[in-house]
Amino acid sequence: MIHFYLIFLLKWLFGYNYLNIYLYDSVTMDFSKYNTDGFFDELFDEKHKPRSSAKVLIEKLETLTLKEFKQRQVSAELALLNMGITFSLASGDDQSVERIFPFDILPRIISSKEWEGIEKGLKQRIRALNIFLDDIYNEQKILKDKIIPEEIIHTGEAFSKPCVGLKPPKGIWNHITGTDLIRDKDGTVYVLEDNLRCPSGVSYVIENRLVMKRIFSSVFQQSHVKPIDDYSSKLLDTLSFAATSKERCNVAVLTPGIYNSAYFEHAYLAQQMGAYLVEGQDLVVRKDGYVYMRTTEGFERVDVIYRRIDDNFIDPTVFRPDSCLGIPGIMKAFKEGKVSLCNAPGTGIADDKVVYKFVPDMIKYYLDEEPLLPNVPTYLCSFEKERNYVLENLDKLVVKSANEAGGYGMLIGPASTKKQQKEFAAKIKAKPRNFMAQPTISLSRAPTFVNGRRFEGRHVDVRPYILYGEDIYVLPGGLTRVALKKGSLVVNSSQGGGSKDTWVVEERENNA
Numbered sequence: 403m404i405h406f407y408l409i410f411l412l413k414w415l416f417g418y419n420y421l422n423i424y425l426y427d428s429v430t431m432d433f434s435k436y437n438t439d440g441f442f443d444e445l446f447d448e449k450h451k452p453r454s455s456a457k458v459l460i461e462k463l464e465t466l467t468l469k470e471f472k473q474r475q476v477s478a479e480l481a482l483l484n485m486g487i488t489f490s491l492a493s494g495d496d497q498s499v500e501r502i503f504p505f506d507i508l509p510r511i512i513s514s515k516e517w518e519g520i521e522k523g524l525k526q527r528i529r530a531l532n533i534f535l536d537d538i539y540n541e542q543k544i545l546k547d548k549i550i551p552e553e554i555i556h557t558g559e560a561f562s563k564p565c566v567g568l569k570p571p572k573g574i575w576n577h578i579t580g581t582d583l584i585r586d587k588d589g590t591v592y593v594l595e596d597n598l599r600c601p602s603g604v605s606y607v608i609e610n611r612l613v614m615k616r617i618f619s620s621v622f623q624q625s626h627v628k629p630i631d632d633y634s635s636k637l638l639d640t641l642s643f644a645a646t647s648k649e650r651c652n653v654a655v656l657t658p659g660i661y662n663s664a665y666f667e668h669a670y671l672a673q674q675m676g677a678y679l680v681e682g683q684d685l686v687v688r689k690d691g692y693v694y695m696r697t698t699e700g701f702e703r704v705d706v707i708y709r710r711i712d713d714n715f716i717d718p719t720v721f722r723p724d725s726c727l728g729i730p731g732i733m734k735a736f737k738e739g740k741v742s743l744c745n746a747p748g749t750g751i752a753d754d755k756v757v758y759k760f761v762p763d764m765i766k767y768y769l770d771e772e773p774l775l776p777n778v779p780t781y782l783c784s785f786e787k788e789r790n791y792v793l794e795n796l797d798k799l800v801v802k803s804a805n806e807a808g809g810y811g812m813l814i815g816p817a818s819t820k821k822q823q824k825e826f827a828a829k830i831k832a833k834p835r836n837f838m839a840q841p842t843i844s845l846s847r848a849p850t851f852v853n854g855r856r857f858e859g860r861h862v863d864v865r866p867y868i869l870y871g872e873d874i875y876v877l878p879g880g881l882t883r884v885a886l887k888k889g890s891l892v893v894n895s896s897q898g899g900g901s902k903d904t905w906v907v908e909e910r911e912n913n914a
Contacts, residue, residue, distance in 0.1 A: 431463045431471055433849070436857050442589050442846040443859060444510050455513040455625075455907040462621040463508075472854060474617045478507050481613045486666060503606050504900030509614065510848045510862055510882040514628065514908045517878060520591060523775030524581055524866060525874045526765060531596065531752045532870065533768040535575040539565050539748055549767050550760045554784065557835050558757065559805050560599075560750030562713055564720045564733060570746040571646045577744040578640070578708075579868045580604070580880075583775075585846035592778045592843070594863060595758060598749040600710050603881045603901075604867050605667035608633060608674075610903045626908040628878035633867070634674035637708075640871035641675075644742040645705045652702065654678040654695060656685070656709045658727050668710050678704070682711075687731035693741040706742045707732075713747045756782055756804045756838050779841060783834040792839040793830065796823040799839040800891075801830070814891060816842055845891055848902065850884055861885045863893050864904055879904030 438446055445456040452460040463471070482505055512520075537544055538555060539562075545552045555561055580601030582594040611630055615622050638653065645651040657668035659681050672679035680695055685704065688694050694701040709716060715725040717733040735741045751757060759780040762773040781788040781799070792799060796815050803811030813826045830837045847859035866880035882902040883893035893899040 431466045431468060433460060433464065433857065436849055437859070438847070439859060440587075441844055441859060441861075442585055442587055444512075444585075444846055444848040444862065445508075446849075453511070453513075455905075455909055456511045458625045459509070459511065459618075459621055462618070462624075468855075471851070475507050475851060475854075477617055478505055478613045481616070482609065485609055504886060505610060505613075506850045506860075506884060506886075506900055506902050507614065507617065508849050508851060508857070509903040509905045510864065510884075511625075511905045511907055512864075512879065514906055516591075517628075517906045519774065520583070520866070521876045523593075523773070524868055524876050526769065526771060526774050527581065527593065527596070527761065528576065528579055528868050528870055528874055530761065530765040530768050531579075531598065532574060532576050534764045535746075535749060535752055536569075536573060537768075538751060539568050544764070544767055547767070549763050550757070551784075554756060554760075554782075554835070555751065558751050558754050559836075560713075560754050562748040562750070565746075565748030568737065568746065568748060570736075571644050571739065571742050574644060574870050575746040575749050576752065577644060577746075577870050578637070579870070580865045581868060582863055582865050584778075584843060584863045587844035587846075589846075591775060593761070593775050594778060595755060596753045596761070597865070598745060598753045599712060600664075600745075601865075601867065602664040602667055602710075603865060603883075604633065604877070605670040606901055607867070607877070607879070607881045607904070609670075610901060614903045625905060628906040628908065630877055630879065633877055634671065636869055636875050637671065638675040638677070640869040640875070641677075641706045641708055641742075641744055643871035644744050646739045646742055647705055650703070651705050652678070652695075653706045653708065654680045654685075654704045656680055656682070656707050656711060658711050658715070662710075664710065671708075677708070680704075682725075682727045682729050685729045685732070687729060687735050691735055691738055691740045693729065693732060693735055704741065706744065708744050713750060716743075716747060750805070754804050755802050756784065756835065759838065778843060781839045783830050783837040783839070789830065789834055792837075793827055795839075796826060798842065800842055801826055801837055801839045804836050804838065812892075814842070817891075842891075845885075848882070848884065850886070850902075852886075852888075858888065860888070861891055861893065862902070878906040 445453060447453055544550050545555060576598045578601060580597040580603065583591055584594045585591050607630060641653050642651045655668050655672040655677055657665060657679060669679055678695060684696055686694055693704045695704050711727050714721045715727040717728045717730060718725045719730045720733045736743050759782055762777055765771055765773045781792050783789040783792055799815045801813040813822060845861040848862045849857040850860040852858050862882050862884045864880050864882045867877040869875045882904045884900050884902055885891060885893045886900045
């Protein structure tokens with residue numbers, strides 16, 4: 403009876419029928435019927451053979467029965483549930499529902515040789531974006547030289563006037579960045595967008611890896627997967643490097659609180675780093691201008707704050723006066739070098755989806771280098787000629803709002819209705835600066851276990867995390883997000899997406 407209720411609970415929690423776990427006990431895993439459908443597949447080549455970096459994994463999987471694989475999937479999801487790895491999903495009645503981030507145990511694999519090129523491109527991009535931020539809030543050379551139209555910056559919602567003249571410690575603005583990458587049908591890797599404000603998701607990367615090492619320990623070792631275990635220590639090093647004091651460094655993670663969708667991550671990273679987890683009400687700027695944390699033993703000074711709240715809420719004396727999340731006076735303390743904020747306020751202008759179009763120009767302008775990772779071709783509705791093209795081709799393009807996230811504020815032309823296209827056309831005409839468009843990319847796919855029965859290709863992207871401290875560090879792999887709905891191009895968890903572990907695999911003789 404207890405066993406029956408366990409199966410019923412799994413069905414309720416994870417949304418598909420786990421009763422099938424007891425069927426087809428002797429059926430061996432078989433990829434012979436897996437179809438790439440003409441898309442670039444991350445594990446199989448165009449001849450339906452496993453890519454060299456995935457060969458060890460596929461050979462291992464084909465020794466398992468369907469029942470054994472399902473048991474591993476169940477074990478992974480129970481482990482994530484027991485770890486409390488959840489995110490908050492809005493329901494129809496304006497309430498939040500806590501769920502585990504759907505997880506598919508078949509990993510996405512990237513060869514170490516390809517990763518080297520990606521890593522170099524990401525470091526190049528981060529350097530250019532950091533120089534851009536420092537320039538745009540100070541001398542604005544890139545505007546004076548007309549590399550970027552002045553109105554693009556000054557009309558951007560994320561351009562923060564209170565940050566003009568700001569000089570962050572060590573000259574670093576974007577300490578933590580999550581850069582979304584996609585692959586096209588021909589195998590080309592593109593940067594889809596940059597996330598510099600409060601990029602989330604790295605806790606899922608770390609916990610997904612812990613689970614995978616348990617359930618696929620032998621194949622994990624044989625595949626020579628690059629480790630990610632030291633991310634938390636590297637994050638702490640990055641934050642500590644930003645401290646203005648050489649004598650001391652108390653680090654705190656500033657969270658909006660338990661009702662934030664990423665609260666688990668805030669608490670997790672604080673615990674992993676041995677840092678304080680605080681809310682705005684826990685901090686105060688005292689008469690000496692420094693920031694202190696209230697404790698049961700009195701006030702404790704805080705030197706570095708890893709903020710996970712947006713600019714608008716961080717200081718009610720500078721930004722939104724109605725904010726209950728921030729700390730009055732903290733911007734003054736930051737400007738005076740009495741506390742370090744990571745990422746620095748104002749970084750949002752660098753991940754504005756309209757400003758994104760000009761990142762290759764930034765790389766050429768500031769670094770005198772050709773971009774190593776290309777952008778997706780982009781049309782700005784601010785420009786009349788490009789706007790007209792977008793309006794005439796709404797059924798073919800992906801249209802995005804400049805500052806929306808999570809898959810919201812977006813029109814996927816080929817999947818849209820005439821009514822939706824008409825509504826977006828009106829929005830574009832009303833606020834052209836707020837919209838950009840791109841061609842619909844045939845996102846690469848990866849085999850995904852669906853309905854507890856078979857493997858089907860699902861579209862994926864990947865978000866590597868980049869830390870900018872004394873050096874620039876790129877976490878090998880990052881968060882692969884997968885569109886679990888068949889044919890969907892939207893990978894965001896809030897839109898029904900899930901995740902996979904991302905293996906950067908060193909190709910050696912024994913897995914050649």
